[in-house]
Amino acid sequence: MNTHFPVAIIGGGLGGLTAARVLHVHGIQAAVFDLEASAEARTQGGMLDIHEDSGQQALRAAGLHDDFLKIIHPGGQALRLLGPDGTVHVAEEDDATGGRPEVDRGDLRDLLLNSLPDGTVHWGRKATGARPLDGGRHEVSFADGTTLTADLLVGADGAWSRIRPLLSDAAPGYTGISFVETDLFDADTRHPRSAAVIGGGFFLCLGGRKGFLAHRETDGSLHVYTALKAAEDWLDTVDFRDGDAAKAAVLAHFEGWHEDLRALVADADTLTPRRIHALPVGHRWDRVPGVTLLGDAAHLMSPFAGEGANLAMLDGAELGRAIAAHPGDTEAALTAYENALFPRSEASAAESAASLNTMFGDDGLERMTAFFTTAPARG
Numbered sequence: 001m002n003t004h005f006p007v008a009i010i011g012g013g014l015g016g017l018t019a020a021r022v023l024h025v026h027g028i029q030a031a032v033f034d035l036e037a038s039a040e041a042r043t044q045g046g047m048l049d050i051h052e053d054s055g056q057q058a059l060r061a062a063g064l065h066d067d068f069l070k071i072i073h074p075g076g077q078a079l080r081l082l083g084p085d086g087t088v089h090v091a092e093e094d095d096a097t098g099g100r101p102e103v104d105r106g107d108l109r110d111l112l113l114n115s116l117p118d119g120t121v122h123w124g125r126k127a128t129g130a131r132p133l134d135g136g137r138h139e140v141s142f143a144d145g146t147t148l149t150a151d152l153l154v155g156a157d158g159a160w161s162r163i164r165p166l167l168s169d170a171a172p173g174y175t176g177i178s179f180v181e182t183d184l185f186d187a188d189t190r191h192p193r194s195a196a197v198i199g200g201g202f203f204l205c206l207g208g209r210k211g212f213l214a215h216r217e218t219d220g221s222l223h224v225y226t227a228l229k230a231a232e233d234w235l236d237t238v239d240f241r242d243g244d245a246a247k248a249a250v251l252a253h254f255e256g257w258h259e260d261l262r263a264l265v266a267d268a269d270t271l272t273p274r275r276i277h278a279l280p281v282g283h284r285w286d287r288v289p290g291v292t293l294l295g296d297a298a299h300l301m302s303p304f305a306g307e308g309a310n311l312a313m314l315d316g317a318e319l320g321r322a323i324a325a326h327p328g329d330t331e332a333a334l335t336a337y338e339n340a341l342f343p344r345s346e347a348s349a350a351e352s353a354a355s356l357n358t359m360f361g362d363d364g365l366e367r368m369t370a371f372f373t374t375a376p377a378r379g
Contacts, residue, residue, distance in 0.1 A: 002139075002146070002147045002148065002149060003146075003147075003148050003149075004148065004149045004150070004151075005030075005031045005148055005149070005150045005151075006029070006030075006150070006151045006152065007023065007028065007029070007030040007031065007150065007151070007152045007154070007323075008030070008031050008033065008140065008148055008150035008152070008153055008154065009030055009031065009032045009033070009154040009156050010033050010127050010130075010140060010153070010154065010155055010156060010157045010161075010162070010163055011032075011033075011034060011155070011156035011157035011158060011161075011295070011297070012032045012033070012034030012036070012113075012121050012123075012156075013034075013109075013156060013158065013295065013312065014105075014108065014109060014112065014295075014309050014312050014313050014316075015156045015294045015295035015296075015312030015313055015315050015316040016032055016034075016154070016156030016157075016294070016295070016316065017032065017109065017112035017113060017116070017121075017316070018058050018059075018062055018112060018312070018313045018315075018316030018317050018320070019154060019156065019294060019315075019316030019317070019319050019320050020032050020116055020120055020121075020316075020320075021062040021063075021064070021112055021115050021116060021316075021320075022058075022061050022062050022316065022317045022319075022320025022321060022324075023320045023323060023324070024115075024116060024117065024120075025061075025062060025063055025320075026320065026321075026323075026324035028320075028323060028324060029117075030120070030154075031120065031122060032116075032120055032121045032122065033121075033122045033125040033127065033140075033142070033148070034121060034122070034123055034124075034125065035124070035125065035126035035127070035143075036123060036124070037123055037124045038123050038124075039110075039113055039121070039123070041123075046104075046105045046215070046217075046223055047073065047102045047103070047104060047105070047202075047215040047216075047217060047218075047223065048102065048103055048104075048105050048108065048309050048310075049077070049100040049101065049102050049202075049306055050068070050072075050100065050101060050102075050103055050108070050309075050310060051100050051306070051307075051310045052100070054307070054310040054311060054313070054314040055309065055310035055313045055314065056068070057314060057317065058310075058313035058314045058316060058317035058318075059313070061317040061318075061320070061321060062112070062115065062317060063115075064111055064112070064115055067111055068103070068108070068111065069101075071103055071104070071107045071108070071111060072101040072102060072103050073101070073102040073103060073104065073218050077100060077101060077102060077201055077202075078092060078093050078199055078200045078201030078202065079091070079092040079201060079202050079203075079204075079372065080092075080197075080198065080199045080201075080202075080203045080204070081203075081204045081205070081206075081365075081368060081369060081372060082197070082203075082204070082205040082261070083205065083206070083207055083365050084205065084207035084208065084254075084256070084257045084258065084261065084365075085257075085258055086197075086258035086260055086261065089365065089369045090369060090372045090373060091199075092372070100306075102201065102202075102215070104217065104218045104219075105309070107218070124144065125142045125144065125146070126142055126143040126144075127140055127141070127142055127143075127157060127162040127163070128141050128142060128143050128162060129141045129162055130153065130162060130163050130165075130166055131166075132166065132288075132290075132291075133149060135290075136151070136289030136290030136291075136330075136331075137149055137150065137151055137290055138150055138153040138166065138290055138291055140153065140162075140163075150290075151290060151330070152290055152291070152323075152330050153166075153290060153291040153292075154291075154292060154293070154294060154319065155167075155291070155292070155293040155294070155297040155298075156293075156294050156295050156297060156312075156316070157297055158295070158296045158297060158300075159172050159277060159296045159297075159300045160172070161293065161296075161297035163291065163293065163297060164293060164297050164298075166288060166291050167285040167286075167288050167291060167292075167293060168283065168285040170279055170280060170283050171279075172277035172278060172279055172300050173277060173278065173279075173280070174232045174275055174276070174277055175276045175277060175278050175302050175353075175356060176229055176230075176356075176360075177227055177228070177229060177230075177275075177276040177302065177356060177360060178227070178228050178230045178232075178234055178235050178273070178274070178275050178276065179225045179226065179227055179273070179274040179275075179276060180225075180226040180228075180235075180246075180250050180265070180271055180272070180273055180274070181223075181224070181225055181226075181270075181271070181272040181273075181274055182223075182224045182225075182226065182264065182265060182268035182269075182270055182271050182272070183221055183222065183223055183224070183268065183269050183270045184221060184222040184224065184264070184267060184268055184269055185220075185221045185269050186220055186221065187216070187220055187221055187222045188220060191222065191263075191267055193260055193263055194222055194260070194263050194264055194267060195216070195222065197260045197261070197263075197264075198214050198215075198216055198222055198224075198264075199216065200216055201215070201216060202214075202215055203215070203216075204368065205261055206359055206360075206364040206365040206368060207257075207364070207365050209228075209229040209360045209361070209362065209364070210226075210227060210228045210229060210253060210254070210360070211226075211227055211359070211360075211364070212224055212225070212226055212227070212261060212264055213225040213227060214264065222264075224264045224265075224268070225274075226250055226264070226265055227360070228250075228253055229360045232275065235273040235275060237249070238250070238273065240271055240272075240273055243271060246271050247265050247266055247268065247271065250265050250271075251265055251266060276302050276303070277300060278300055278301045278302050278349070278352070278353070279299060279300045279301070279349070281301075281346060281349040281350050281353055282342075282346040282349070282350075283298070283299055283345070283346075283349075284338075284342045284346075287331070287334065287335060287338065289330075289331060290330065292319065292334050292337065292338060294312060294315035294316055294319055294341075295308075295311065295312030295315055295316070296308065296312065298315065298341065298345060299311065299341075299345035299346075299348070299349055301348065301349040301352040301353070302352045302353065302355075302356050303352070304352050304355035304356045304359055305348060305351045305352040305355050307348040307351070307352060311344070311345060311348055314344075315341060315345075318337055318340060318341070319333075319337050322334070322336045322337040323337075358371075
């Protein structure tokens with residue numbers, strides 16, 4: 001079965017949904033196709049700090065900023081930075097004046113989903129490939145055997161985008177950092193020691209080219225990323241089907257660290273391995289009629305500048321506004337959008353790469369302490 005759509009967005013993450021919402025605000029209908037079976041297929045997880053100059057600007061363009069303010073996490077902008085021995089180097093409370101309020105990713109996604117007309121998102125549609133047709137149109141194939149054609153195709157399908165090859169031969173490369181992602185549920189009751197260490201917002205502990213990054217979630221859980229500078233195949237040496245063995249393998253890299261820090265792994269309720277990849281800094285492509293990219297599909301970067309979700313949303317909003325500003329001239333819209341996208345994403349990708357090198361260098365703790373204590377107020 002082949003169906004035609006004037007605007008087809010592949011990927012129902014924050015960027016794709018923001019693009020669809022901003023187009024809707026301007027009276028332009030778009031269809032979104034996502035590989036998940038439904039909106040409730042999996043928990044979205046993870047806290048996001050939404051920046052005033054990017055993510056919040058996108059929400060303003062989407063007419064959702066007031067509703068966003070209702071779902072932010074009070075206290076989420078608090079910060080704690082510790083060393084391997086448990087010494088607190090930086091401790092900042094959330095005084096509600098920062099420009100980067102925290103929000104649960106799932107709550108933000110729901111806000112965007114609920115702002116779209118029924119039927120906008122087509123669930124259970126995993127893209128497997130795309131090819132160009134005549135006149136700037138494209139065809140997308142899905143795992144269920146269906147296809148679609150589109151006058152304008154938007155690749156919002158993440159790191160391993162099936163749409164990117166229409167525009168670029170670039171592929172994500174391993175950054176040298178591997179995560180073991182863990183959750184500690186009902187932390188105040190079941191894991192009070194870890195809850196006290198992390199505090200009410202963002203937590204960071206660095207030393208010896210490794211460390212912990214964590215957030216307190218709105219549901220009372222702790223979400224922890226144990227980060228190691230490691231060979232690309234290191235995670236393959238750990239059997240994550242055996243929780244105790246996996247914890248032991250991870251903790252072997254944290255010998256001598258304070259027991260309260262080791263408990264973030266030892267007491268974890270879940271463990272998920274994750275390699276951190278990035279596209280080349282400055283990734284861009286020549287203009288190809290009828291297709292473009294946004295978010296990680298366009299500029300995948302490491303998470304160490306906190307820009308990924310914010311940029312994806314800003315991309316979506318700027319794309320929607322460009323299309324609305326150039327009625328009947330999609331190519332002019334895409335040219336304007338990409339001319340702003342490329343330098344913006346290059347700057348953020350460079351910042352992210354630099355932050356990775358700072359945090360996981362030999363003096364990462366000292367440099368991050370200096371950053372938080374001498375830099376202008378964040379936000």
